[in-house]
Amino acid sequence: MYIFNRLTVVPKLPERIKGIQEIAENLWWCWNTESLKLFKKIDKELWERLEKNPIKFLKQISQTKLEEVAKDEEFLREYNKVYSDFKGYMENNNTYYMNNYEKYKNKCIAYFSAEYGLDETMPLYSGGLGILSGDHLKSASDLGIPLVGVGLMYKEGYFNQKIDGRGNQLTLFAKSDLDNMPIKKVKDEKGRDLAIYITIENTKVMLKVWVINVGRVKLYLLDSDTEENSSKYRELSYRLYGGGREMRLMQEMILGIGGVKLLKALNIVPNLYHMNEGHSAFLIIELIEQIMKEKQVSFEIAKEFVKTMTAVTVHTPVPAGNEIFDIDLIEKMFDGKWDDLGISKDTFLSLGMTPNDNYKKAFNMGVFALKIAGKKNGVSKLHRRCF
Numbered sequence: 174m175y176i177f178n179r180l181t182v183v184p185k186l187p188e189r190i191k192g193i194q195e196i197a198e199n200l201w202w203c204w205n206t207e208s209l210k211l212f213k214k215i216d217k218e219l220w221e222r223l224e225k226n227p228i229k230f231l232k233q234i235s236q237t238k239l240e241e242v243a244k245d246e247e248f249l250r251e252y253n254k255v256y257s258d259f260k261g262y263m264e265n266n267n268t269y270y271m272n273n274y275e276k277y278k279n280k281c282i283a284y285f286s287a288e289y290g291l292d293e294t295m296p297l298y299s300g301g302l303g304i305l306s307g308d309h310l311k312s313a314s315d316l317g318i319p320l321v322g323v324g325l326m327y328k329e330g331y332f333n334q335k336i337d338g339r340g341n342q343l344t345l346f347a348k349s350d351l352d353n354m355p356i357k358k359v360k361d362e363k364g365r366d367l368a369i370y371i372t373i374e375n376t377k378v379m380l381k382v383w384v385i386n387v388g389r390v391k392l393y394l395l396d397s398d399t400e401e402n403s404s405k406y407r408e409l410s411y412r413l414y415g416g417g418r419e420m421r422l423m424q425e426m427i428l429g430i431g432g433v434k435l436l437k438a439l440n441i442v443p444n445l446y447h448m449n450e451g452h453s454a455f456l457i458i459e460l461i462e463q464i465m466k467e468k469q470v471s472f473e474i475a476k477e478f479v480k481t482m483t484a485v486t487v488h489t490p491v492p493a494g495n496e497i498f499d500i501d502l503i504e505k506m507f508d509g510k511w512d513d514l515g516i517s518k519d520t521f522l523s524l525g526m527t528p529n530d531n532y533k534k535a536f537n538m539g540v541f542a543l544k545i546a547g548k549k550n551g552v553s554k555l556h557r558r559c560f
Contacts, residue, residue: 192256196293197227198355199386201259204311211314215242226294229353236448258531263389282320283443284451285308285432287425288413289324291387296349297327297394299413302488305552307451314388321441322392323432323453324473325424326356326383327413331516336500359393369395369438371431373423374506378406378455381433395431422498422506425538429455433463448485448546451496451538454525457483457545458507462514465513472514476545484548487539495539503536 192212199461202208202219212227213220216238223229242248271278288303289295289310298304306322325367328349337341359367359382369380379401383394398410409415409424411515433456436443446456464475489495500522512519524544543549 183232184234186231187239189243189249190239190252192259194253196229196256196259197231197261199263199388200291200295200355201262201314201386201388202227204295205255205258207251211248211251211255214248214251215239215251218314224294226353228294228355232353260373260485266317269315270317272383275527280319280444281438281445282313282318282379282445283323283432283441284313284320284447284449285323285456286449287325287427287428287452289322289392291385291392293352295385296329297324297413302450305488309449310387310390310392312345314390315428317389320390321436321443322390323392323428323435324392325413325428326394326396326398326410328398328410329412329415356385356394358382359384359428361438369431369435369436371427373406373426373436375508376406378402378427380427380435382435393432393435395427397427418498419506421496422502425452426455426494428508429453429457430459432559433459437463444482445548445552446483448483448542449484450486450488451540451542454485454538454545457524457541458510458514465514472516480545480547483542483546484494484550485542487543487549487551495537497538498536500534500536 190304190370196202196208199214206289210223211370212225212230216230216234223233232519242252246398256324266482271325271332281423282308284308286302286309287297288306290300290305290307291310292307298307308358310320312318328351337343353462361367367382369382371380372378378397380395380397380400381399385394386390405472406423409420410429414421415518429452432453433446445510446460447455448454459477460482461475464470465472470478488498503525504518507521511518514521522536525538525541527537
């Protein structure tokens with residue numbers, strides 16, 4: 174038997190409750206308990222079985238159920254309240270930020286993180302780092318802070334853990350079904366899929382872009398899994414913290430360098446680039462290079478510019494908790510970049526080194542970010558003793 178195409182028939186939302194689709198397409202619902210109750214009230218058994226995924230739920234709910242709740246007065250009262258709250262939230266300018274920092278209303282913060290813990294239906298996180306960055310976006314939305322998030326689109330995310338009969342850990346990966354996630358492709362001004370290009374190993378790698386609405390905040394995710402790329406580069410968008418050191422380094426090049434290029438393509442001009450850990454620190458290289466070209470200044474002057482527009486949050490000062498790459502690998506991936514920047518190879522490599530690292534031949538992403546970023550903080554006050 175040959176399957177030539179697949180046709181999915183979805184129910185049609187009654188006009189009276191069509192706003193529920195709008196709610197499902199914005200992750201606002203994941204931290205609004207009343208909206209979660211609303212979906213559950215339509216069909217509790219299906220809601221639980223589909224692991225509380227609104228997009229998937231609205232595709233599989235029966236037409237009969239939808240017609241029933243569209244005539245249920247109690248449900249409609251709850252729907253009216255939730256939808257009104259959602260619209261009010263999205264359109265309200267009476268936010269903490271506007272009430273206290275209105276003079277900065279046209280400013281913009283770009284927040285970079287390797288993972289985002291937004292909801293279980295979005296497997297883009299592994300642990301505390303992702304939960305913090307996810308909560309950061311939600312809080313920024315609630316406070317009305319003009320912020321955009323930048324990350325990577327992982328098709329398989331982080332692994333699911335299971336234990337076999339002998340007590341051994343089994344590592345299981347499941348490919349995400351993008352059709353059942355509140356995510357959309359970003360288009361260019363001509364309606365085509367937006368394409369961002371970066372150079373890795375002297376090879377041009379194409380990145381497509383996805384966007385997720387997290388309340389009032391947009392999260393942009395870069396994706397190398399395109400037909401234009403070879404399998405080696407397509408796999409960079411498969412797994413969070415997957416593969417070897419080379420894959421990890423290339424992922425971080427996409428996040429940092431590709432992220433800055435993405436914002437420029439979207440005509441978003443951040444006043445501050447906030448790095449959640451050192452994973453995205455290569456954004457510094459791209460910013461320096463852009464400023465050198467635009468302002469016709471030297472590397473050192475451009476570096477001082479970048480210092481005024483960058484911040485980094487460190488999650489642990491312990492060496493084992495920071496991203497470190499062999500110098501040989503950095504040289505391979507950035508071969509010739511020091512020439513573009515008008516500096517020596519040793520100067521370039523020293524950006525990620527401490528005196529001890531010169532002996533170890535290691536490039537430390539945390540050190541790199543801390544050396545350049547003008548603002549530095551940690552998730553614990555104890556970290557200050559280590560800076």
